[in-house]
Amino acid sequence: MKPLQITARISQRFQQATIRSKIIVLIMGTVLVALFLAGVALLVDDVLRERRRLVANVMGVAQVISSNSTAAVTFRDKNALNEILASLARRPNILMACVYDSSLKVLGSFTRPQALAFCPPSPSDQVYEFSWDNFTVSEPILLENTRIGTLLIISDLREMREAVLVHALITLFTIFLAALAAFWLSRRIEHFVSDPLHELARTARVISEKGDYSIRAEKASDAEMSLLIEAFNHMLARVEEQNQEHERLLQEAQNAVRVRDEFLSIASHELRTPLTSLRGGMELIHRLVDKDLISTYPRQRLLKLLATNDQEFTRFSRLVDDLLDVTRISSGHLTLRPELVDLKQVVHKVLRQLQTEINVSRSSIALDLKGREPGMWDRFRIEQVLLNLVSNAVKYGGGNAITIATRTDEDSAVISVQDHGIGISANDQINLFQRFARAASSRHFGGLGLGLYISRQIVEAHGGKIQISSSLGEGTTITVELPLRVAERDRGRDSA
Known part of the structure; x- marks a missing residue:
């Protein structure tokens, strides 16, 4: 018998079965699938957890052996x-x-x-890789950051497979017990479901035969059937409410799609622009080299071309870093590595990084750096915040003066970046720190609309706050x- 015929016969028998049998089949089918x-x-x-454990275990051993083998x-x-x-003989899996x-x-x-x-004959090019029978790790042996050798460790998968097998058997046994319990419960509860439904079906049949829609089904003694009958009487009202809800959800979905499409359009443009410039510069250099010119x-002109390529590469890296940071923030994986940070050093470093953009915009920078108390913050993240703020001031400042000020007191450090550019309306300020929020048209100003969102998350992760004051x-x-009390606690903990 062909599979299609078997499927058709099973479907036919299911359709001819009683409602009680259907309820049991549906409940058991749903439970078994779930x-x-x-x-x-x-x-x-x-499997994934055991793989991660094996990777961490063997790579940890490889790092220790590699470090100890440097002198040898x-x-x-x-x-x-x-x-x-x-x-390694003490580790049976090696x-x-x-x-x-x-x-x-x-x-x-x-x-x-x-x-x-x-x-x-030679170690693997991969840091680690799995095969059907074993797991291989390649760890470089370094001397003053120079690779002088390679350590190759091969581990079997017996321990991982045994653990997975035990878990699989436990899971299968649990599924078997749950299926038995589900079958017993389905046999117990199907009467409570099928009997009121039979009565409701009889009433519907009488209404259909007589055409008398004034007949109503009598309310059942149980609350569930009473709710079902009341729901039937209010069906039209519920349908209208559901239609309104569907329209609202549709509008939200359309808005979400619009925001997504707009972001994808902006992202593709912003990512394509530096790549196009880099490609053009590299093609020119290739032609010069190819023709020995x-x-x-x-x-x-060659130095200017290289500087342009470096600038576009930096811009591309920032865009990619912003996207990665949004992913880390969304997944809750934004981690901080506190250390003593001098705000003045951070300001000067950021200005050096943005020197090209500042020169192009012809903006003048005024510094008002007060306070010498360092804070215990994540240096990279604080630089990222200030880089976003100064970059926005240069971008939207219209070539006017930009003022960067810092000060510290007993409890906190304050950083402010002020420009005299186009400004931001009160309505746009409401959602300015949200993802993909933009106060200016992407046609005139580049960017993904992520800088202030990322900055806010970083500042709040440090226990601080970020505020904006602007007028068009x-x-x-x-x-x-940023609070300094956190820095004091961290410093005390480190010293302890």
């Missing part, structure tokens, strides 16, 4: 190297370990007797306040 999907999800999660590789002391590798020098010659190795394996090309045509002032 249990199966949950079991698969748990099994996949177990430097002096090509094979005995010392073999003694170091012999420590099958083999090989150390290569910079010319890919094997200096030392460790092989478990039952492994029956030899060091490969690089030595005759004017030096100043009068410029904008953005003020960041």
